[in-house]
Structure formats: C-alpha cells, structure tokens
Amino acid sequence: xxxxxxxxxxxxxxxxxxxxxxxxxxxxxxxxxxxxxxxxxxxxxxxxxxxxxxxxxxxxxxxxxxxxxxxxxxxxxxxxxxxxxxxxxxxxxxxxxxxxxxxxxxxxxxxxxx
Amino acid sequence: xxxxxxxxxxxxxxxxxxxxxxxxxxxxxxxxxxxxxxxxxxxxxxxxxxxxxxxxxxxxxxxxxxxxxxxxxxxxxxxxxxxxxxxxxxxxxxxxxxxxxxxxxxxxxxxxxxxx
Numbered sequence: 001x002x003x004x005x006x007x008x009x010x011x012x013x014x015x016x017x018x019x020x021x022x023x024x025x026x027x028x029x030x031x032x033x034x035x036x037x038x039x040x041x042x043x044x045x046x047x048x049x050x051x052x053x054x055x056x057x058x059x060x061x062x063x064x065x066x067x068x069x070x071x072x073x074x075x076x077x078x079x080x081x082x083x084x085x086x087x088x089x090x091x092x093x094x095x096x097x098x099x100x101x102x103x104x105x106x107x108x109x110x111x112x113x114x
Numbered sequence: 115x116x117x118x119x120x121x122x123x124x125x126x127x128x129x130x131x132x133x134x135x136x137x138x139x140x141x142x143x144x145x146x147x148x149x150x151x152x153x154x155x156x157x158x159x160x161x162x163x164x165x166x167x168x169x170x171x172x173x174x175x176x177x178x179x180x181x182x183x184x185x186x187x188x189x190x191x192x193x194x195x196x197x198x199x200x201x202x203x204x205x206x207x208x209x210x211x212x213x214x215x216x217x218x219x220x221x222x223x224x225x226x227x228x229x230x
Contacts, residue, residue, distance in 0.1 A: 002156075031216060042118075042205065042223035043157075050216055088157065090219075101147060101159035101170060102219060 003027065004091055006105035013079050014113050021074045021108045023089035031092040032072045033102065034063050038085045046074075076110075084112045116141065118208050118222035119188075126228045127196050135191040135225045139208030146189045147219060148181060151203040163189060193227075201229045 005024045013019050023032065031050055035043040047056045049065035049072060056063050060077045076083055086109050090102035119138040127133050139146050148160040162170040163183040174181070178196075183189040193200055203226050207219035 033218060035221070040226075042120075043207075043221035045218050045220055048216075048218050090157070101162055101173065102157075103159070104149075104157040106156040 002106065003093060003103050004089060004105040006087075006089055006108050008108060009106070010109040010111075012111045012113065015080060016078055019076050019079055019110070021087050021089075021110075023072045023074070023091075023105055025070050025091060025093065027070070027093045029065065029069045029072065029091045029093065032063075032065050032069075033090040034072075034074050035088045035090060036085045037088060037107070043088065079110075079112045081112045081114055084110055086110070118143075118206055118220055120204075120206050120222035120225050122225060123223060124226045124228070126230060128230045129197060130195050133193040133196050133200070133227055135193075135204050135206075135227070136188045137191070137206030137208075137222060138188040139206075140220055143208035143210050143220075145209045145212055146183050147207045147209075148189075148191050149205045149207065151205060151224070153202070157205065160191070196227075196229050198229050201227055203227075 007022050033048050034046040037043050047063045052067040052069045054065045062075045065072045086107045088104055088107045090104045093103050118140055121136050144165055146163045149157045150160055151157050159173040161174050161181045166185050178194045180192045203224045205221050205224045207221045209217045209219045211217045
C-alpha cells in the first residue's frame, strides 16, 4: 500500500474557485513538503512544514500540517490558470540514521478552466 | 544563482547500451539524491550521496545501476546494459544538510531516458 495517499487524484476547477488537496499517512510525518510539477519539467519547491499545527502561506497557497502530524492539506484560493499542474506531497517518515530520502504521494493533477 | 542542473534533458539509448546521467547540485549543497519517475507512478527514491560517499542506496536496483558523487565534478547515475523498463524520468535533488524533515530538497528538471 502507498505510504502517502493523496486525494483527489485529479481535479478540474473553474478559474476563481477555491480548492483543497490532501496528503495522508499512517505514520508520523517528520517533515512534509509540497512541490508543484508541470508536465515534462522538474519539481518546484512550494513549502515545508515540520511542526504539528503549523500553517504556511505563499501568495494564494496555504499549507497546513495537522496536530498529529499525519495529514497535510494544500489550499488554493481564487485559482488561476497558472496554478495548473501536478501537486506532489513528499515526506520524511523516519527520523535519524542515514536516511534522508523523501517518500512521495502519486500526485494530484490540477486543471483550471479559464 | 543556478539551481540543480541535470544533463542531458533527453537521452535516447538502444537496448544494451550504457546511459550516464549527470547532476550538479545547487551551490553550497553537498547532499545529492536521485529519484526515478516511471509513467503513471510516483517519484521513487533511488540513492542518496554525499561527496565521495554513498549514504543510502536502498532504492537502487541490485544490478546494472550505480551512482557516484566524486570530490570534483557532478554526481553521475550510470545504467549499464539498458532495457526498455529503464525508460523513465530521472530526477536529481540536492540539499544543504541531510533531510530529516527540516531541509528542503531542490530538484532539477530531470533527464528523460528513452530506450529503443
């Protein structure tokens, strides 16, 4: 089973509408990262969350990490065509040792209709 | 202020040939990670390196794949005797310190490997 579940898998919204993408794990998230990927391109770092209850915003995008540190949400307010792409959550699921790799969800494909 | 640089962007190889993928981390970053993205699948970790050391290769296939990060020069992901199943996008990421939830990894644009 997938260690990080993202929902929904895909989303089509009308320009100007708000939307939320979720990322859930059965394990503690020691660090939660949100990235955006456009087709055929690399990943653009959006935000990093570490502490339970933490919330960060950048322009019209807000990300939250729940108190239990097992779920994160990404909220986009007043969506624009420039927000279209694939949103990926990545996380550190074990702490310490020599591991530093991120586990990723399968992504949420967002389309914004003008 | 260059980001993570990967080359080539696209690489075509015939079955049985070797593929070499290069990654130069961001300035000041000494931790490099390689990931593979197969069609319709998520990003999967392959290997984590620091200068001259492989720290974690738990995601690397046991055969044909190797990685290095020499003292001078870029990190190299090498695939010998490529097969069709190796077709994928290979991404490199770098961080300033080890990622334990408090350091972002910054990604390159990837190398898209196609096997004929």
